[in-house]
Amino acid sequence: MARLSDIIENFLKGLIIEEEGAVEIQRNELASKFNCVPSQINYVISTRFTAEKGYYVESRRGGGGYISIKRLNLDSAGDYLMHIITSIGDRITQFTSEVFINNFVDYNIIEVREAMIMKAATSDKVLADVPTEKRDDVRAAILKNMLMSLTVL
């Protein structure tokens, strides 16, 4: 536990909790606080604050540069989404699909514009060329894949 990386990791996690989900740091400043080389910060971030662990990291170089770390809200949106995705099944009608999409907006999972895009992508109109007996299958695949893409970011 005396590993520097662990100490920095815990420090950052503490900060993230304090700041309620997101911090913005300066690499050099943090490095000098812990008396290490700046690249150590990169090491900590790349091993401890990965996407798989639910963090989203952005940075910018140059004067006034920074590194920002955000904790993704995987429990709320992500889990809920995954639950929905598995509950959709292999076929879905346009009507049911729209009900789902409207719910996502109500629950703040997606934006209004995103909802419009999703409805546009799953309408009967757009699937007119798909044989009737396959239409609801394709629609379910489209809807699920769109939702899946959101669990990533």
Next chain:
Amino acid sequence: MARLSDIIENFLKGLIIEEEGAVEIQRNELASKFNCVPSQINYVISTRFTAEKGYYVESRRGGGGYISIKRLNLDSAGDYLMHIITSIGDRITQFTSEVFINNFVDYNIIEVREAMIMKAATSDKVLADVPTEKRDDVRAAILKNMLMSLTVL
């Protein structure tokens, strides 16, 4: 975070909102307000008020010179979309579709999340159930309809 460029950018954007879409400034005056060299203003404008970001900049030198910045009205984004929609044609491959979608992000027509949704909705994976010879037709219909939905709002 204390980047001068950002401060000036925000100042100008605030002005643009106040003035409802267009401002006219004097380069030297603005520079002395922010205590920087005049060319800094050029830097801010060339990096933050680009055509891709929806701004139109004009200027004039000499006595009584000025720099004017106009925010392009949203209609033109819609026009741009309509132009693309009509140019897409009746069939499109997954690859070409992704190129288009990436362009929309570059031109600030859509958000990154929206792009992910669109890509998810037009992937080959999702259209696996559609007969091969119909696949590119369906994809074109989906893409166009998603874009159409954006021209409404």
Next chain:
DNA sequence: AGTTTATAATAGTCAGAGAAAGTCAGAATC
């Protein structure tokens, strides 16, 4: 009065300095 010329008042350009963060291979440690 009309035209040319000089001067002052602007804005534009570009290369270089400065200020961050990123990378990666190798050393050190566990």
Next chain:
DNA sequence: GATTCTGACTTTCTCTGACTATTATAAACT
């Protein structure tokens, strides 16, 4: 052997200043 740590080197973004280009206006000249 895997993880951690280091440092030299790279890349990106910002800021500055010297120099250039353009325009308006006033002065000088027909």
